Amino acid sequence: MEWSEELSSGLLQAAPDAILVMDEGVIVLVNDRAEEVFGWRRAELLGRRADMLLADFTQVPSLAGLRRAADERETGTRFMGTVPLQARRRDGTGFPAEASLSRVQGPQGRVTVAVVRDMTERHRLQAEAEHQRSEVQEHRSQRLEALGQLAGGIAHDFNNMLGVIVNYANFVIEEAESPQPDLKTIVADARQVIRAGERGTDLTHQLLKFARRDVVRPEVLDLDAVIAEVGETLRGLIGDQITLITRTAESLPPVTCDPAQIEQLLVSLATNARDAMPSGGQLVIDTASAHLEAGENPDLAAGDYVRMRISDSGCGMAPDVVVRAFEPFFTTKASGEGTGLGLATVYGIVTQAGGSVSLTSEPVLGTTVTVLLPAGAGEAPAAPVAEPVLTAGHGETLLVVEDEAALRDVAGRILSGAGYQVLSAEGGAQALELAALHEGAIDLLVSDVVMPGMLGKELAQRLVEVRPDTRVLYMSGYAQPVLASQGTLDPGVALLEKPFTAADLLGAVRRRLDG
Template sequence: MEWSEELAGGLLQAAPDAILVIDGERIVLANDRAEQVYGWPRSELVGQSVEVLMTDEARVLRAERRRLFDESPPGSIGSIVTTARRRDGSSFPVESSTTIIETPQGRLAVAVVRDVTERVRTEEEKARLLAEAQAHRSQRLESLGQLAGGIAHDFNNMLGVILNYASFVIEEAESAEPDVSMIAADAQQVVRAGKRGTDLTHQLLAFARREVVRPQPVDLNAHIVEVQELLRRTLGEHITLIFRPDPGLPTVTCDPSQIEQLLVNLALNARDAMPAGGNLVIDTGLLDDRVRLRVSDSGRGMAPDVLERAFEPFFTTKGSGEGTGLGLATVYGIVTQAGGEVSMTSEVGLGTTVTVLLPAGATAAPADVDEQPGATDGHGETLLVVEDEDALRDVAGRILTGAGYRVLSAEGGAQALELAAGHDGEIDLLVSDVVMPGMLGKELAERLVVARPGTRVLYMSGYAQPVLASQGTLDPGVALLEKPFTANDLLAAVRKRLDG
């Protein structure tokens, strides 16, 4: 019997949970874990009313607890999650299981109490993360709705211009005495609308960080100097452009054309915020290990609710037809794709400041090498043009044939390989779309080059990143002509690729 009591006492003290034995009102026994959980020494805990371990909310149920203790048959009376109180007055969540036992000394309640603070904290964190994820999903859906609506609006406008002016061209050309000048003027309107569509797609790709970029070390100060005249023309004579460079800046690794696009977009926003004139200040500096570009205007500024949504796509406070709402969204996409950060501060009546932080690169930019465009005419070289869009394939073939090239055309990879297998002469260059049904351009190129090792490759695409690029950058050795392209763009790219 003595051995059994020692064993019971050892088991009681070794239990991982707090154990309290209660005679209905007072604590008659507590183990070591109870000391740790409640912060009371066992010597002080024994003899205390059980209510010293309860929060005010739990004390309200005193009568109900007493009834359960007096009337419940021996055995478990259930498990609950509630709050308890430590000696220092702090509360914490516990899971308590109570069992009624009959002893020679009378009825007792044995409570096994587990501190579930970590479990509750984990569950609360999961609930918080779930709520945040749902909120972010709602925001994304709202942004996608804005994006789709904005695209549909702008492209419908452009298509309206293109379709109607194209009809004018056809009508004039089919008339008995066509007015050549009128045909040329109408065709020019079609070209302008097409270029607007091109600009919009580039902005969308930059915003979505899906545009293929060609990064290189860029001297930010020197590049800003080069585009100052463009920025002044963008701003107009009523706005003064001030540039304050920090000399000796390290280079940044980025696509120079995207930096130009970023500056022009910020200049356009600043111009619209200063209709009566003002100052636009561009300054550069070094912040820790990053190059800082800051663009500040003295315009009317933004209210907090507008500032909060400034980088959202198609969000604009301008009137209908005065802007797409993609300018700042494009800036955000460009900076993020370059591995940087962008932030904005603004106060109504005091102006707006946009701060861009870009990772610093080398200490100096390489010397510029002037590239003079050479002749683009062909010399009878054979080109295999692969494009699944019939109209675009016909246009490309017409341009290249007119420039002196011999053109083989295919609408897909399988047909191109079959055409190449049946061709007796050399195929000097494969000009292929990237994303095509049945076979991607990359697979076609790999198979064709195995069969004809001397064939060079030029890809065409408006959205080539998923197939050709790593981290948004062209893979080494890949030549890409971005759609939409002009005749000059196509001829220059073909000639450059053929000439190596």
């Protein structure tokens, strides 16, 4: 079946690639796409040598070799092959191309048909993919380096604290076992153990805030009121040589944040500012309303925000320090003078609240930290009046579940001594067995969150199914399994954060029992 001239012409024009038909290297036929690709009009291409469309003339011999090889074979259509080319447009610009060549027997003799595909877009996509792969590898390397720095910092600080705890605990034992123990020495050494433990507690909370895994209890806040409340604390912290100036905006919209975290943010930034002004200076805290347009801040959506700036007139930072300022355990202070978690904690607090934080600094000119927090709806509520919490038990039965034996014993001793009946289990399966064998009521389940075999949340669900009157109190240093996406507690969930004191535990138990 022979194709009509109209059909052949239609196929030629419908092709998505440039098609050139050549007789002994001279162009005799082109399609519309060839005009678009090369920038020449059809009339300008016809009758000219196809070599003019090559950016690299060293390719001509190899193309001629393909043609000769095809001529030596039998008559008829013969596919010569596909070759990469550097082609050239009419304006002289080169571009990558791929040409599929065939030798065809036509009415006027044998001709060469070249189907030329512009590879510019494909090469661009390949380059982008390669760049993305390179960026991923670089980011992976940076993450590994950051993890190594983080692990090293944690190990360093905790080794120091553990050294204090172990040695002072030995001092306590030695003094207690001496022929004439000195009670004052024992008490003083025991207090050193407690102080080291409290520093460890602070460090773990800072790490969790940086990782946005800390428990957040957000409230609708008047940021100006929080700054006013913490003002005296900041003045005592920075000393008399530094002047604290606050400039708060009128009618500032409320924000939804954890007030304790905002206070910690201010204390961390004020501490850094104090250390940057050993000879005195000014610390300025100012607030204002801000509106962001789309794309104005790469980390935030368009909308209304509250801006808080903390500026000092201190020694400032060099550019290489500024770019690393929010890294965990990065510090320019001497060994033992700082953990390197102050700004990392600030970053974690702000980002967990849905905001952003940035830092500008120049040597001698000082440092400014700018915090943007989403503006919340409604009015900030009045602060509730704190009421004393009763801690004594009245014979209620508590099921305490903790996989760490020493901590389980500690909790049991505290609760039993306060008048509670205590059932203890090391895990979820044992707790369910104890509950099944216990004939009386179980008033409260006090359970760790993360345990091997069964998480505390699953244990609570299974226990409450058979004992619907049992209330639940979780205790954990890493409460992610019972937290919502923003680090807040799910509705109805009560959590006691580890490590806790006897007063913390008794207060949380009593509040949960009293509802």
